[in-house]
């Protein structure tokens with residue numbers, strides 16, 4: 001809780017006594033790796049994805065990378081990805097040697113526009129990677145239909161969207177694989193960590209092999225694998241956080257509802273929610289139609305954390321931009337460019353007090369009136 005003049009951070013990762021106790025319990029047990037905590041965490045997390053198989057790994061990026069490997073994606077394949085995301089989404093595609101094809105986003109949800117996905121399909125397209133950005137589910141009903149029609153795999157990047165849903169189906173329960181991150185600033189964390197969900201037992205087995213040198217039995221390596229295991233210390237912390245997630249999610253949704261009701265400045269566009277969508281507000285992101293830098297500076301001056309996710313779309317980052325320039329390849333992504341120029345995320349995390357929320361809305365309205 002903060003008093004009237006304290007700085008309100010954009011995010012507040014929680015490490016309370018129960019997380020610390022869980023970590024210490026595992027450390028004292030001596031079973032810090034490949035012990036029982038990881039399996040228990042997988043079991044408990046699977047409730048969030050309609051009981052699908054869950055495989056824990058050491059990060060959300062590893063979850064994406066292994067998912068693409070397990071589905072057999074590689075050189076010669078194209079994967080359709082939004083450019084308006086964290087670089088990890090596209091990096092995972094490049095890490096398996098496949099080609100990234102960027103598709104534009106929907107202006108209201110900031111997630112892949114199904115029409116743009118359809119237009120990006122070529123004979124080499126092998127998969128679609130929708131990102132449930134800011135905690136809003138992508139248009140999975142339409143994306144799954146497009147994938148089925150063209151015989152494409154779907155890998156969901158749900159790294160920002162634990163417990164988001166569309167028409168009652170949770171994210172991570174639509175595609176061939178769903179991926180989650182437990183980085184400290186995400187809606188729940190395990191210090192570092194990730195989870196993959198899949199409805200296919202064979203894919204789950206392949207993922208378990210890939211995360212541990214290709215072994216199920218020690219020294220009986222079946223395939224070439226990596227070491228991207230989650231530690232039992234992380235899993236124990238993740239289990240504690242999983243127990244708190246439902247309450248935190250309700251609080252985020254309530255905080256967002258307050259902000260949307262009280263932000264009224266004409267040039268500040270509050271987030272929209274698609275019909276049937278459960279938005280879990282990993283970020284509460286507004287569009288500033290005017291001088292964004294002035295609004296951000298004003299918020300910081302008023303003691304309110306704020307940030308732009310993401311100022312540079314992935315296709316403009318060096319490892320993507322340079323090869324595209326060389327190949328004479330350009331992308332037509334007007335909504336991506338516009339979003340990158342307009343968005344600002346405001347604090348929405350569950351640690352905000354009623355007073356914090358009042359201060360945020362009041363500051364945004366004052367600054368918005370001046371645009």
Ligand SMILES: *Cc1c(COP(=O)(O)O)cnc(C)c1O
Pocket residue numbers: 059060061062085086088089131157159160180181182183193194
């Ligand atoms: C955080 C994040 C990732 C990567 O997760 P890490 O655990 O940091 O590796 C991938 N995609 C998106 C959209 C993310 O926000």
